[in-house]
Amino acid sequence: MTDTHSHIYLEEFDADRDDVMKRALAAGVSHIVLPNVDLNTIEPMYRLHESYKHCTSMAMGLHPTEVKADWQEQLARVESHLSDYPFVAIGEVGIDLYWDATYRQEQKEVLATQVQWALNRNMALIIHCREGLDDVLSVFARFSNLPTTVMHSFCGTVDDVRRCRRLGDFYFGINGIVTFKKSAIPAILPEIGIDRIVLETDSPYLAPVPNRGKRNESSNIPHICRCVAQHLGISVEEAEAITDRNAAALFQLQTSSTPLNNEPRPGTISCGQA
Numbered sequence: 001m002t003d004t005h006s007h008i009y010l011e012e013f014d015a016d017r018d019d020v021m022k023r024a025l026a027a028g029v030s031h032i033v034l035p036n037v038d039l040n041t042i043e044p045m046y047r048l049h050e051s052y053k054h055c056t057s058m059a060m061g062l063h064p065t066e067v068k069a070d071w072q073e074q075l076a077r078v079e080s081h082l083s084d085y086p087f088v089a090i091g092e093v094g095i096d097l098y099w100d101a102t103y104r105q106e107q108k109e110v111l112a113t114q115v116q117w118a119l120n121r122n123m124a125l126i127i128h129c130r131e132g133l134d135d136v137l138s139v140f141a142r143f144s145n146l147p148t149t150v151m152h153s154f155c156g157t158v159d160d161v162r163r164c165r166r167l168g169d170f171y172f173g174i175n176g177i178v179t180f181k182k183s184a185i186p187a188i189l190p191e192i193g194i195d196r197i198v199l200e201t202d203s204p205y206l207a208p209v210p211n212r213g214k215r216n217e218s219s220n221i222p223h224i225c226r227c228v229a230q231h232l233g234i235s236v237e238e239a240e241a242i243t244d245r246n247a248a249a250l251f252q253l254q255t256s257s258t259p260l261n262n263e264p265r266p267g268t269i270s271c272g273q274a
Helices: 017-026 039-051 071-079 104-121 133-140 158-165 185-192 218-232 236-251
Strands: 031-035 056-060 089-096 124-130 149-151 170-174 197-199
Touching (some): 017 218, 031 089, 031 236, 039 056, 071 104, 104 124, 104 133, 124 133, 197 236, 218 236
Parallel strands (some): 056 089, 089 124, 124 149, 149 170
């Protein structure tokens, strides 16, 4: 299985990061994509990748909540890192108006610039969108074509899925929210279709049932995979194989759905129980 969005390099994992990685591999996770947040997270992300090159890839970008008055300087410094590694995507980038809309226009300009980065480099785009879909789509409308894009932590409606698809080639990141008892995500899974779903944790955030409320980590991917399979009426094995294939296509990864060791996977429970 592939965790297409995890921040295991953050300080929340400083005390046990190697154990977290071991648990992920034991749970059947074969690859983890690490999206950047800001200038301060670049070096920690690099260190983790250097230690686990065989099972991690990185994305480079400036997160929308980090867009401030000095956004042009910040963006230039982030761009200077694009030659450091063969990144698999630009991300995570986008629009976030949930906490603060002060820099709304600046967020749009930063997103537009990073969309162009992805186009120039033939790279995928990882979109963070919180209360900002109209703005994201208005930025996308400036371009005659778009990079292959994943809507990270997607929580939109059926109509939102269709609005995205009218503009380009989109995948949708499904994480632990799908397992929550009152989640609306299961209702939109048929509209998305298994061929456009990628699994993600967004660690350390949004832990799925049965670990809701705890620090999230990549070893929780099997819970998400099982829940997606249950709601789509397919086998867990099919969901695993297809979402792995989707992740490989999206990020141009050389991955396998086979775990990197033979340790048993943790048990799961039915989704929607908490």
